[in-house]
Amino acid sequence: MPPLLSVAGLRVGFDTDAGRAQVLDGVNLEIGRGEVVGLVGESGCGKTTLARSILGILPRPPAVIESGRIDLDGTDLLTLPARAMNDAIRGRRITYIPQDPLGSLNPVFRVGTQIMELMKWKSPDGKARRGRWPGLFTPYPHKRRRADRARVLEALRAVQIPDPEAALRKYPHQFSGGQRQRLVIAMALLTEPRLIIADEPTTALDVTIQAQILALLRRLVKERGISVLFTTHDLGTAYELCDRIVVMYAGQEVESAPIDRFFAHPAHPYTRRLLESLPRPDGSVREIPGEIPGLVHPPGGCRFHPRCPNAGSECGEHRPPVDMPEAGHALRCYHPDPMEPPR
Amino acid sequence: MSGFARILRKIAEDRVALIGLVLIVLLVLVALFAPLLATHPEDVWEIHPELRLLPPSAEHLFGTDRMGGDIYSRILFGARLTIVIGVVAVGASLLIGVPIGLLAAFYANWFGDLLMRISDVFLAVPQVILAIAIAQTLGPSLPNVILALSLTYWPWFTRLVYAETKRLQNEVFIEATEALGASPWRLIVLHILPNISSAIIVRISLGMGFTILTAAALGFLGLGAQPPVPEWGRMVAESREFLPMAWWYALAPGLAIFLVVMGFNLLGDGLRDVLDPRLRKSPGRRAAAAVRRGS
Numbered sequence: 168m169p170p171l172l173s174v175a176g177l178r179v180g181f182d183t184d185a186g187r188a189q190v191l192d193g194v195n196l197e198i199g200r201g202e203v204v205g206l207v208g209e210s211g212c213g214k215t216t217l218a219r220s221i222l223g224i225l226p227r228p229p230a231v232i233e234s235g236r237i238d239l240d241g242t243d244l245l246t247l248p249a250r251a252m253n254d255a256i257r258g259r260r261i262t263y264i265p266q267d268p269l270g271s272l273n274p275v276f277r278v279g280t281q282i283m284e285l286m287k288w289k290s291p292d293g294k295a296r297r298g299r300w301p302g303l304f305t306p307y308p309h310k311r312r313r314a315d316r317a318r319v320l321e322a323l324r325a326v327q328i329p330d331p332e333a334a335l336r337k338y339p340h341q342f343s344g345g346q347r348q349r350l351v352i353a354m355a356l357l358t359e360p361r362l363i364i365a366d367e368p369t370t371a372l373d374v375t376i377q378a379q380i381l382a383l384l385r386r387l388v389k390e391r392g393i394s395v396l397f398t399t400h401d402l403g404t405a406y407e408l409c410d411r412i413v414v415m416y417a418g419q420e421v422e423s424a425p426i427d428r429f430f431a432h433p434a435h436p437y438t439r440r441l442l443e444s445l446p447r448p449d450g451s452v453r454e455i456p457g458e459i460p461g462l463v464h465p466p467g468g469c470r471f472h473p474r475c476p477n478a479g480s481e482c483g484e485h486r487p488p489v490d491m492p493e494a495g496h497a498l499r500c501y502h503p504d505p506m507e508p509p510r
Numbered sequence: 511m512s513g514f515a516r517i518l519r520k521i522a523e524d525r526v527a528l529i530g531l532v533l534i535v536l537l538v539l540v541a542l543f544a545p546l547l548a549t550h551p552e553d554v555w556e557i558h559p560e561l562r563l564l565p566p567s568a569e570h571l572f573g574t575d576r577m578g579g580d581i582y583s584r585i586l587f588g589a590r591l592t593i594v595i596g597v598v599a600v601g602a603s604l605l606i607g608v609p610i611g612l613l614a615a616f617y618a619n620w621f622g623d624l625l626m627r628i629s630d631v632f633l634a635v636p637q638v639i640l641a642i643a644i645a646q647t648l649g650p651s652l653p654n655v656i657l658a659l660s661l662t663y664w665p666w667f668t669r670l671v672y673a674e675t676k677r678l679q680n681e682v683f684i685e686a687t688e689a690l691g692a693s694p695w696r697l698i699v700l701h702i703l704p705n706i707s708s709a710i711i712v713r714i715s716l717g718m719g720f721t722i723l724t725a726a727a728l729g730f731l732g733l734g735a736q737p738p739v740p741e742w743g744r745m746v747a748e749s750r751e752f753l754p755m756a757w758w759y760a761l762a763p764g765l766a767i768f769l770v771v772m773g774f775n776l777l778g779d780g781l782r783d784v785l786d787p788r789l790r791k792s793p794g795r796r797a798a799a800a801v802r803r804g805s
Contacts, residue, residue, distance in 0.1 A: 222689050250693075258691030265689070270682035275704045284700075285690055354690070364689075 169241070170197040171394050172221070172362055177235030179216055182228060188462040190216045192418040192470070193235070193486070198362065201392040203385065205409035205426075207402060207441070209459060213418040214398040215266075218364045221396070222263060223252045239362065258289040262355040264348075264365040271351050272339035279319075279335030282354055283307075286315040291359040322353040325387060345376040352384055362394045369404060381408045402445060406430070411495070414438050417460055417470040419486065424496040434492060434503040437471045469500070477502035520784040527780020533773025541589040548583035554740055563756045573758035576748060577738065581762045584740035588763070591741050592770060595656055595725045596718040602660035603717065607667025608710065612698055614668065615675035626672060629665035637662045638724055645733040652735040655728050659721050670713055674706040708785030712778050719774030726767045742767050 179191040191213045198204050206214050219225045221237055223244060237244040239260060244252065257263075265271045273281055287307045323331035326349040339347060348368065355363050365384070369377040385408050388395050399405050405412055406426065413423040414437065422435040433439050440455040457474035460466050466473050472482035479502060487499045521527045545551050549571065558578030566573045572581040607629075614625040632640070644658035675698065678684055687701050688694075728734045729743025737744065742763040749759035 224685065224688050253691045253693050256691070257689060263686060263689035265682045265686045267682045271686045273683045273687070273701055273705070275707075289691060351686070 171200045171202075171240060172196070172198040172396070173236075173238045174217070174221070175236045175238075177217070177220060177237065178233040179213075179220055179225070179235075180231045180233055182231065183463065186463045187231070189465055190230075190418050190462055191220070192465070194415070194418070194420050195489070196396075196413060196420060196423075198394045198396060200361075201389070201394055203388060203395040203397060203408055203410045205405035205412045206396060206398040206415060207400065207405050207412055208415035209400060211417075211459060211462075212415045214400075214415060215366055217415075218263075218366050218396065218398055222257060222261060222364060223247075223249075224257075258285065258360075259291075259358055260360055261362045261364060262358060262360040264351055264355050264363060264368040266366045266368070267371050269344050269347060269371055272347060274339055276338075277335065278337055278339060278342075278350060282319050282335070282350075282357070283312070283315065285354055286319060286357065287312075289358040290315050290318075319353075319357065322357050323350070325356070326350070326353045326383060328353070344372055345380060348372060348376075348380055349383070352380070352387070356387060356391070356393070359391070360393060362396065363388065365395060365397045367399050368397075370399075370401075377404065378407065384408065402442065414441065417465060418462060419470055419499070421469075421471065421500065422496075422498050428493070428496055432496075434496075434498050435471075435500045436475045436477050436502070436504055439504050475502075477504065517781075517784055521777075521780050524780050524783060526776050527783070530773045530776025530778075530780055533769055534777055537589055537593065537770050537773065540586055541593050544586040544590060548580075548586045550580035550583045551587075553579040553583050554587050555738060557738075563752060563759070565756075566758050572762040573756065575745070575759055576752060579738070579740075581745070581759065584745065585742070585762055585766050588740040588742045588745070588766070589770075591652070591735065591739070592722055592725075595652070595659070596722045596774075599656050599659035599663065599721045599725070600714055600717045602656070603663040603667055603721075604710070604714065606660065607664035608671050610664070611668040611671025612675060612703070614672050615679065616694065616698055626668070629668040632662060632665040633669070638727055641724055641728060642731065642733060645728055650733045650736065652739070652741070655725055655734045658728070659724055662724075663717055663721060666717065667710070667713060670709055671706060674709055675702050678702045678705055708781075711785060712782045715774050715778030715781055719771040719778065722774070723767065723771045 174194060174196040177191050177194045178189070180187040180189050182188075194213070194217060196204075196206075196217070206217065208214055216225065216230070220232065221244065225232070232245060235245070239256070242256075244256065247256065272278065276284075287305075290311070319335070320331045323334060328334050328346060328349055334342075334350075339350075342350065351368075355365075368384075369380055372380065381404060384395075387393075395408075397405065397408055402412075409426055411423065411425050412429045414421050414435065416437050422429075422433070422438045424433070429438075430442070433442055437455075440453075443453045444455055446452050455474060460470055460473065466483065468481070468483045468485050469475070469478075469487055472478040475482065477500075482501055487501045490498045490500070490503075492498060492503075521531055540547065549569075556579070558574075561570075561574050561578035562576055564570055564574040564578075570580050570582065572585065575581055575584070610625050610629065614622040614629075616622070617625075640662045641655075641658040644661055645654050648654040648657065679702070684697065684701060688697055692701065725734060726741075726743030726746070729741045730747040732744075732747060735741040735744055737748075745763035746760055746767070749756065749763070752759050
């Protein structure tokens, strides 16, 4: 069975005053049906740009999609007309959980208004016919509204919002951060999407709430068979949520492995350094020597080679091809480390 | 409690804003009931040469003017003109300025830049001068004054709407709404515009004050309504040559203009405090307000 989402050779640049920054340099990514994939990398490695490319909400300009394909269920999203993307993909087949739960609800509308607005246009029961101009006068039939409302209440119960009826009448500022994130998760699930893109959804929350929300999210998507692309810079949260982890470095994906294998047998030198850089119980932290390269004039070949202890001359010339040391474990490195558990 | 009642209560807690609100309400009442309140309603149009320049008395509360008209009655009817000028000019500025600001923010390319540069051109010329030039070119009359004011005030709305929209476009909830498939126009009209409505309301109140003051200035220069229309600026202008002998003549219309403009400005500042949490007044004043209401 083909994967639900497949990103192939995606190159995205941003035009800046200093020249074009190559933020994504031929990225490949596949997400299977019902699979939860963690996209891990340092800040600025292109995680958010990849997420926005899939949703088609890159600000263009300055962003430029140079080449590549993004296929969702066999549809190339990059060639899809903007209107079809809006009507049929965003909010229907792909939904989004943004980075900052505190700012992700519109402060001037009641929560119920916002959710019903989403349901009016994107309900899985069939959407409102698009009227003229921004659809200001499109009617919302009473019968469908009632059905949608029942569905909304059920979704709020599923994310464990106490007293959903009352919650719909409140404004976003009357909820705590964790509750607001639950509301956003409920909205992301309501339209029965095939794929949820969650862009560091728990970074703004404290650790105990984080764990609860991640467990809840994992349970809900597994029950419904929804795929998730979860971007994070934190391997710990990725471990709690994901089936598979993809590591990105400076706009290139370097390694992809199922969660158990990833932690047990990391092979790419960057992945190993990343795992070793996690704080240890004795309090020591190992840094990765060197610095993240600038993206306007990035190093050629594998972008990690200037910092890589294993690098040979070919590493700077060509990007390593995909190597599959084992089924499901993809690696792009000429000189991988021996696949032993890290220290 | 509804949002409107909450805003009213908050304004009532702020003494300065309350003064503004009371002044505006008085203006509206006076304009509505001018025929009932006026002691000599016919004096708007009739002249009584035998009653010229009488000082204030029980019969003529604010005295009489050079045509023998009762200044008190003329001021009351002038309130109607003042409201029409303010509402129409600010309303037209709003209808021109807000869509242009939204368009400029929506098209982040040469077109948006062009719109903003056009609005800059209007702001580069002092507004009163520009309004005088327009009113002079079109010929002195009340509709032309209103048109001139509309043409000079809209860039303030454009700049405000543009800046606020640009700021909100970076907010996470706007990105989230976009990611859930709201079309770009829908995003701007239904999700961003309600967020900036409070800033627009404040600008409307301040704009009323400014527009009325400028209209009075144009009337003073003889560019506005022609006699015998009881326009306040015009009345101040007429009083100039009689100032040494008839102090009351300039006082009444001047005071009326002052009170109304002050009312709108105080109300605008008060609304800003109530509606826009980012521009809260200093903690000192807030604490004082808290003490006053005993909390």
